[in-house]
Amino acid sequence: MGHRPPLGNVLVLDEEDGLAQALRSRGAAAQVTRGPFGFDQRATDLVQEARRQLGGIDALVTVFPAIDLAFLDDLEPRAWLDWFRRRVEEPFCLVQAWLRDALARGAAGRWVAVTSNLGTLPFPSGGAVGAAAAALHTLVRVAAVEYGPRGIRANAVAVGWYEGALPPALESDGAALAVEDTPARRLANLDDVAGTVAWLLSLEASFVNGEVVRLDGGYTITRSSRAAPSQALELRLLEERWRGVAR
Amino acid sequence: MIASQSLAGKVALVTGAALERGIGRGIALVLAERGADVAINDVSHEAQAAARVQEIEELGRRSLFVKADVSDPGQVEAMVGEVAERLGRLDIFVNNAGVQTWQELAEVTEDAWRWITGVNLHGAFFCCRAAAEQMRRQGSGGRIVVISSVHAVMPFPSMGVYGATKQAVALLAGVMAREWARYGITVNHVGPGWVDTDINRDSPGLRTEEARRATLATIPLEHRPAEPREIGEAVAFLASDAASYITGAYLRVDGGLVIGKY
Numbered sequence A: 001m002g003h004r005p006p007l008g009n010v011l012v013l014d015e016e017d018g019l020a021q022a023l024r025s026r027g028a029a030a031q032v033t034r035g036p037f038g039f040d041q042r043a044t045d046l047v048q049e050a051r052r053q054l055g056g057i058d059a060l061v062t063v064f065p066a067i068d069l070a071f072l073d074d075l076e077p078r079a080w081l082d083w084f085r086r087r088v089e090e091p092f093c094l095v096q097a098w099l100r101d102a103l104a105r106g107a108a109g110r111w112v113a114v115t116s117n118l119g120t121l122p123f124p125s126g127g128a129v130g131a132a133a134a135a136l137h138t139l140v141r142v143a144a145v146e147y148g149p150r151g152i153r154a155n156a157v158a159v160g161w162y163e164g165a166l167p168p169a170l171e172s173d174g175a176a177l178a179v180e181d182t183p184a185r186r187l188a189n190l191d192d193v194a195g196t197v198a199w200l201l202s203l204e205a206s207f208v209n210g211e212v213v214r215l216d217g218g219y220t221i222t223r224s225s226r227a228a229p230s231q232a233l234e235l236r237l238l239e240e241r242w243r244g245v246a247r
Numbered sequence B: 001m002i003a004s005q006s007l008a009g010k011v012a013l014v015t016g017a018a019l020e021r022g023i024g025r026g027i028a029l030v031l032a033e034r035g036a037d038v039a040i041n042d043v044s045h046e047a048q049a050a051a052r053v054q055e056i057e058e059l060g061r062r063s064l065f066v067k068a069d070v071s072d073p074g075q076v077e078a079m080v081g082e083v084a085e086r087l088g089r090l091d092i093f094v095n096n097a098g099v100q101t102w103q104e105l106a107e108v109t110e111d112a113w114r115w116i117t118g119v120n121l122h123g124a125f126f127c128c129r130a131a132a133e134q135m136r137r138q139g140s141g142g143r144i145v146v147i148s149s150v151h152a153v154m155p156f157p158s159m160g161v162y163g164a165t166k167q168a169v170a171l172l173a174g175v176m177a178r179e180w181a182r183y184g185i186t187v188n189h190v191g192p193g194w195v196d197t198d199i200n201r202d203s204p205g206l207r208t209e210e211a212r213r214a215t216l217a218t219i220p221l222e223h224r225p226a227e228p229r230e231i232g233e234a235v236a237f238l239a240s241d242a243a244s245y246i247t248g249a250y251l252r253v254d255g256g257l258v259i260g261k262y
Helices: A018-025 A042-054 A076-104 A127-150 A174-180 A190-200 A234-242 B023-034 B047-056 B073-087 B110-138 B159-181 B209-217 B228-239
Strands: A009-013 A028-032 A059-063 A107-115 A152-159 A212-215 B009-016 B037-042 B061-068 B092-095 B142-147 B185-192 B248-254
Touching: A009 A018, A009 A042, A009 A076, A018 A028, A018 A059, A018 A190, A018 B110, A018 B248, A028 A042, A042 A076, A042 A212, A059 A190, A076 A107, A076 A152, A107 A190, A107 B023, A107 B047, A127 A152, A127 B110, A152 A190, A174 A234, A234 B159, B009 B073, B023 B037, B023 B047, B023 B092, B023 B185, B023 B228, B037 B047, B037 B073, B037 B110, B037 B228, B061 B073, B073 B110, B092 B110, B092 B228, B110 B142, B110 B159, B110 B185, B142 B159, B142 B228, B159 B185, B185 B228, B228 B248
Parallel strands: A009 A028, A009 A059, A059 A107, A107 A152, A152 A212, B009 B037, B009 B092, B037 B061, B092 B142, B142 B185, B185 B248
Antiparallel strands: none
16 A cells, blocks of 8 residues: 555546646645546446556546537537536546445545536526536535445535636637626636645545535625626627527 | 416427326326417327327317437427427427436446436437427527426435436526527426326335335425426416516425425
8 A cells, every 4th residue: 555645546537637736736646537438347447447556546536628618509419418428427437436446445535526616507608518517516415425424525616717728708808707707806727726626635624525615716606695796708698699699 | 267377379398298197297287277288298108198188188278299209309309390380389398308216326327327317408408409499480489397306406315317417407497598588488497396106106215104104204295295286387387477577497396395405
């Protein structure tokens, strides 16, 4: 087994390397893996191989691919299915392989799903992303209920508009509008995500289970406060979608 | 009947509505009683579907059965097209078709995953999208009611995939409400609790008389399950003029089952 780093051995499902690197600098032995995963042997083999290489897997972090936006009218069924497969089915297959491995060995562990705050906010053009994130949030909560008694914690980090990775539809003035609607007056960045994930992995969060932590600088919660946001970004997207379209 | 609750002259389509002991039947019958012509869909159960059509026709309404798998986008488009062609239009779409199994997440099989996500989530998107497109072409708005579940807000062990699809559909209903308001289409979702139907036959919470009593004890209102008609009443309200300013709403019809829960 050897020496365990403070945050443990972490397998990270991510299309990028950034989060894994940031977790390493915070005390995790993080290894990145990439899909595709399905309900076949590949996820099981990968988990077993990673466990051997790392000397045990203490945690799994699954990371949403970059956000795409599309109005539902414009979203073909094939694209919908593809988005769902990449955002929900692939992480689920890896999580399931990891769970089976951990349960068979009586090992404790943590799952942190990095998702999108659009899973908690019906956002125009965010239907496919939001539905996928919402689905993962329930899978996280149910995992917490089902496997909490066996020492497994599951939580999600629902990230808001992310610096440097805004969807193409927001490229022109989207960042400025998003900042305007965010009480923190900035976008999310890698340090925000890594810090929150590291905390959820840590002993300090050992009693946190089944939570969806919104990491969006207050963007979503302004909807339920009296200080109504301008909704400038959403209104701009709707206005653009309907420009030139007869009512 | 209060005039604003009348559905006279409207055409409705209810998916997953063939079974005798199902929520879909309760919805279809209440809509027909309020005056709507009602098409029903199911993926199978033709014999029972014929009985449903007959019940609706005996109420003096037009009806038809459209066999289609809601998880197949091509069949969904054909279904909506057939209803519009044979009944003249589509004013009310009720996304009711739903399936479930009971498995811990680690035990979920690929077949169960495909079936549950295919019908409950992908089917909801394909059907609502096709219905909205038909309503948009008609140019006079429309009503979409999605049957979600209390599990849209209540994580429940052994129902992880089902719950995931229901929370996703709840989110999606909000997005549809915002995007399709432009077309005069309202989109709301109704969350049944425990309804006395076939889908719950194999529920672990209802398997023994003792488990059944324990489950009933958690329902504040009369300690009883809902009748399918009680879900139909909520749907008929949301489909009527009485609900003209309601969109993006979640209406639980659960006897208070999830009051105070997550």
